[in-house]
Amino acid sequence: MAADLSPIDKAKFVAAKRAVGFVENGMKVGLGTGSTAAWMVRCLGERVREEGLKIVGVPTSTRTAELARAVGVKIVSLDEAKWLDITIDGADEVDQNLALIKGGGAALLQEKIVATASDQMIVIADAAKEVQQLGAFPLPIEVIPFGWQTTKALVEETLESLDVLAREVTVRMNGDRPLVTDESNYILDLHLRRIGNPRQMALILNQIPGVVENGLFIDICDILVIGHGDGRVTVRDINAGSETDDHIQFSPSDNIFSNLDD
Ligand code: 5RP
Numbered sequence: 001m002a003a004d005l006s007p008i009d010k011a012k013f014v015a016a017k018r019a020v021g022f023v024e025n026g027m028k029v030g031l032g033t034g035s036t037a038a039w040m041v042r043c044l045g046e047r048v049r050e051e052g053l054k055i056v057g058v059p060t061s062t063r064t065a066e067l068a069r070a071v072g073v074k075i076v077s078l079d080e081a082k083w084l085d086i087t088i089d090g091a092d093e094v095d096q097n098l099a100l101i102k103g104g105g106a107a108l109l110q111e112k113i114v115a116t117a118s119d120q121m122i123v124i125a126d127a128a129k130e131v132q133q134l135g136a137f138p139l140p141i142e143v144i145p146f147g148w149q150t151t152k153a154l155v156e157e158t159l160e161s162l163d164v165l166a167r168e169v170t171v172r173m174n175g176d177r178p179l180v181t182d183e184s185n186y187i188l189d190l191h192l193r194r195i196g197n198p199r200q201m202a203l204i205l206n207q208i209p210g211v212v213e214n215g216l217f218i219d220i221c222d223i224l225v226i227g228h229g230d231g232r233v234t235v236r237d238i239n240a241g242s243e244t245d246d247h248i249q250f251s252p253s254d255n256i257f258s259n260l261d262d
Contacts, residue, residue, distance in 0.1 A: 005250075007229025009035075011126035012090075014248040015227030016040035018235065019088045019124045020047060022223070025054050028081045030114040031068055032089025033061040033107035036124050040088050042256045045071025058084060060114050061107040061182055084118040091123045091217075092137040094130055098123070098224055098238045099198050103140030103215030106172065106181050112213055115220050122223045130226060135164065135195035140172070140215040141205055142185045148178070151210030152188055158208060163196025185212055 005013065016039035023029055023044065031041055041064060047053040049072050057073045058081050059065035068075045078084075089111055093101040100123060102108050115121040143151045152169055159167040172179045172187040179187055195201055195216075202216035224236045233246040 008126050008128070009039075010229045010231070010250065011227035012036040012124070013039045013043075013227070013250075014231050014233050015124040015126065015225045016088075017043050017248050018227070018233040018246055019122050019225045020044050022086060022088075022120075022122060023047070023053070023055060024085075027055050027085040028076075028083070029055050029057050030084045030087025030089070030118050030121075031057045031059045031064050031073070031075075032087065032111060032124075033059075033064045034090040034105040036090035036126070037064065037088070038067055040124060041067045041073060042071055044068075045073050046256055048072050056081060058114055060089065060110040061105070064107075078114060078117060082117075084114065086120045086122060087115045087118040088122045088124060089115060091125050091129055091221075092215075093134050094123060094125060094221070094224055095132065095134050095198075098221040098236070099134060099219075100217035100221055101134050101137050101139055101215050102217055103142070103187065104137065106140070106179060106187050108140055108215040109142045109181065109183050109185070109213045112217060112220070115217065120222045121217075121220050122225060123221045124225045124227070127226050127228055133194055133196075134198050134216070135192045138170075138189035138191045139195065139201075141188050141190065142181060142183070142212045142214075143188055143210050144185050144212060145178070145180075147210055148186050148188075151208065154208050155188060155190070155205070155211070158204060159190070159192070162201055162204065164201075165193035166191050183212070
């Protein structure tokens with residue numbers, strides 16, 4: 001029930017609830033991955049069931065696809081949809097220019113492909129995700145398993161010439177083995193503490209053989225929806241240069257709060 005939610009979950013929920021207000025009948029919607037995006041999928045499902053909203057969703061992970069099916073959101077592949085009206089997703093960090101670090105949930109590759117194939121990307125987050133400078137959250141990069149230790153060494157060497165505060169690189173584990181992504185790749189986490197030039201870093205990392213994609217999303221996010229634990233929501237639109245405040249009531253149906261496993 002809403003009353004039992006922690007302030008952080010309330011913040012995620014109200015951001016998600018506000019963001020699904022951007023979705024209109026007939027839209028093709030990119031569905032992000034993570035705990036905040038899971039609220040969004042549940043809120044979309046509620047609109048489908050209660051308002052008869054007609055949309056199709058393109059999920060960015062197998063777990064989002066499962067959740068979308070469970071809450072009644074019809075899903076199609078990106079190849080079927082081809083181009084999307086809107087993508088709504090979470091983020092690990094967002095700066096003043098709406099540059100993002102994503103990939104904490106290991107879904108950055110599909111997330112970046114889907115967001116880039118959308119007219120508009122809306123990011124939903126609690127206020128703790130807003131930062132002055134990116135990099136406190138370890139930057140994930142997706143690498144192919146073949147020769148991954150060589151790729152890791154090349155990444156470490158490349159970091160030597162980049163403006164960062166720390167240079168530790170770790171492979172993300174799932175028990176005693178590297179975590180395998182939906183695209184059958186591995187994730188390296190770059191512990192940098194501060195990224196001086198995110199745009200440059202995003203370009204340079206993708207030049208390294210074996211690196212499939214990095215978790216820096218530059219010039220992709222259009223609108224940031226920040227939620228607070230008391231129901232306040234701030235909507236920042238980078239193209240319009242506007243910022244508006246709103247308030248969301250906690251009055252969703254019971255079933256939106258059941259079986260939370262993301
Ligand atoms: C998954 C992501 C998520 O959007 C990001 O990790 C934020 O997750 P959460 O909403 O659970 O904090 O990029 O790859």
